[in-house]
Structure formats: structure tokens, C-alpha cells
Amino acid sequence: MNHDMPSPSGTTDVFPTHSVFGTxxxxxxxxxxxxxxxxxYGAVLGWRWRSVRLGERFRVALADGxxxxxxxxxxxxxxxxxxWTPYFAARxxxxxxxxxxxxxxxxxxxxxxxxxxxxxxxxxxxxxTFGVWEGELSTDWLSWxxxxxxxxxxxxxxxxxxxxxxxxxxxxxxxGTDRTEVAYEGDEVVLRGDGHVLACIQSGALGSAxxxxxxxxxxVHFTVADVDACxxxxxxxxxxxxTRRDGEAVLRDNEGAVFTVTARRGR
Numbered sequence: 001m002n003h004d005m006p007s008p009s010g011t012t013d014v015f016p017t018h019s020v021f022g023t024x025x026x027x028x029x030x031x032x033x034x035x036x037x038x039x040x041y042g043a044v045l046g047w048r049w050r051s052v053r054l055g056e057r058f059r060v061a062l063a064d065g066x067x068x069x070x071x072x073x074x075x076x077x078x079x080x081x082x083x084w085t086p087y088f089a090a091r092x093x094x095x096x097x098x099x100x101x102x103x104x105x106x107x108x109x110x111x112x113x114x115x116x117x118x119x120x121x122x123x124x125x126x127x128x129t130f131g132v133w134e135g136e137l138s139t140d141w142l143s144w145x146x147x148x149x150x151x152x153x154x155x156x157x158x159x160x161x162x163x164x165x166x167x168x169x170x171x172x173x174x175x176g177t178d179r180t181e182v183a184y185e186g187d188e189v190v191l192r193g194d195g196h197v198l199a200c201i202q203s204g205a206l207g208s209a210x211x212x213x214x215x216x217x218x219x220v221h222f223t224v225a226d227v228d229a230c231x232x233x234x235x236x237x238x239x240x241x242x243t244r245r246d247g248e249a250v251l252r253d254n255e256g257a258v259f260t261v262t263a264r265r266g267r
Contacts, residue, residue: 024086024152024199025087025088025089027084027086027220028071029069029084030083034056034059034073040237048062049062057074058071058073082257083129085130086131087119089132091134093110093120096169096170100122103125103169104165109121116136117136118134118135150220150221151197151223153201153260154201156203160189162201180193221260222261234251248260
């Protein structure tokens with residue numbers, strides 16, 4: 001679980017999550033070893049690293065000087081899987097947890113206090129893990145989000161059912177709210193905010209599949225200039241390729257966490 005989500009840019013110019021309620025606001029990686037994680041993602045994605053006030057186990061990754069993601073070396077300490085997790089902005093972490101549980105989802109961790117906010121780690125009713133964050137976000141982070149260096153896609157059993165679940169938890173597309181819009185496009189559900197693609201939901205995952213890349217899960221995508229170069233760097237630094245297709249590759253990092261690199265193009 002990510003504990004370096006608050007104010008990732010380190011600025012004092014912040015605004016509360018209720019102003020962007022329901023939108024993806026951060027992605028995080030749980031790791032066993034910060035040193036090898038920093039080396040891997042530095043080589044594959046060109047990230048640089050910054051310490052945060054929460055302690056030596058936590059880092060913020062920077063791309064072109066902008067915050068991209070949080071990394072927390074807590075997988076062994078907290079008996080958690082090494083994995084990437086998206087977080088959604090919440091008006092109230094307690095309210096979000098209650099809504100998830102009322103709709104058949106489960107609570108894994110929290111809500112816990114992490115000044116200047118509160119966080120919780122949850123799973124939807126098909127088992128896909130996600131987090132919620134109540135607190136401050138920096139305006140630098142919002143500018144980064146709108147530049148779309150990453151996006152998230154839910155691979156799940158039934159996209160329509162999942163859209164109802166998350167829509168009820170986060171008020172997606174609620175009448176009178178112009179923050180988010182949900183549309184059915186081809187074989188997936190697309191969440192947009194201010195005209196930008198924020199998340200996609202796609203059917204096809206199997207709840208009991210032994211392969212975690214087939215079970216319902218949120219997949220974090222990072223846009224890159226050269227997918228081939230990322231693949232080569234991942235293989236040189238202890239990672240590997242899960243799947244590959246034109247303009248995109250699903251990679252496994254040196255500790256087993258799965259993520260996707262996608263060629264930078266208009267969506």
C-alpha cells in the first residue's frame with residue numbers, strides 16, 4: 001500500500017480531494033527492496049527518485065521533474081503482495097469504505113491517518129484491489145494527471161457490473177456533477193474527466209484463474225516514447241515480458257509486479 005501519496009509534488013499549493021472526488025489521483029507500488037526497485041524503474045522508465053517525510057521506506061518517482069508514482073518498501077513487513085495499485089480521490093475515506101462494503105467489496109487496510117489525509121486499501125466484489133485517499137493533492141499533481149503520462153484499466157469479469165459498482169462508490173456520471181463522465185465505447189467502459197480519459201474497464205478476466213494477470217485486477221499503464229527500449233531494459237535488469245503487441249507491452253518488474261508500457265500517442 002502506498003503511504004507517500006499526500007502532496008506528491010512537495011509544494012504547499014494544495015487542494016482537497018473532494019474537489020476531484022471519484023477520479024484516479026495516484027498510483028503506488030509495494031516493494032521489498034527500494035534499492036533494486038529504484039534501479040529497475042530508473043533503467044526501464046528513466047525515473048528519478050525523491051525521499052518523502054514518511055521515512056526511509058518511501059520514495060516518490062519523478063519523470064521530467066513531475067511526480068509519477070509512490071513506492072513503499074513494505075511488502076514483507078506488512079505481508080502484502082508486490083503490486084501496483086491505483087488510488088481514487090475520496091470526500092471521506094470512511095464513507096468510501098462503507099459504500100464499498102455495502103456493495104459486496106472488502107476492506108484490507110485502513111482507513112489510517114497519514115497527515116495530511118487518510119487512506120484505505122480495498123477490493124471490489126470481484127477481488128480487484130484499489131485504494132482511496134482523502135486529503136490534500138497538489139495542483140502540480142493535477143497538471144501532471146491531465147498531461148496523461150499514465151492511465152489505468154480494470155480487467156474484470158463483467159465491465160458493466162464493475163462500472164455500476166465503482167459508479168455507486170464514487171458517484172461517476174451523477175446528474176449535476178461535471179467532474180466525471182462514463183461512456184460505453186466498443187468492448188469497454190471509459191471514464192473521462194474534463195474530457196480526458198482517466199480509466200477504462202474491460203470484460204474478460206476470470207475470477208478463479210491461477211494467473212494473476214488473468215484474474216480481475218487494475219492494470220497501471222505508463223506512456224513511453226520507446227516500448228522496445230523499455231522491454232530490453234526490463235530484461236537486462238531482472239524483469240521480463242508477460243505479453244507483447246503492437247505499441248504496448250505488459251512487463252514484470254524484478255520483484256514480480258506487473259505493469260504496462262504503452263507507446264505515447266493520442267487517445
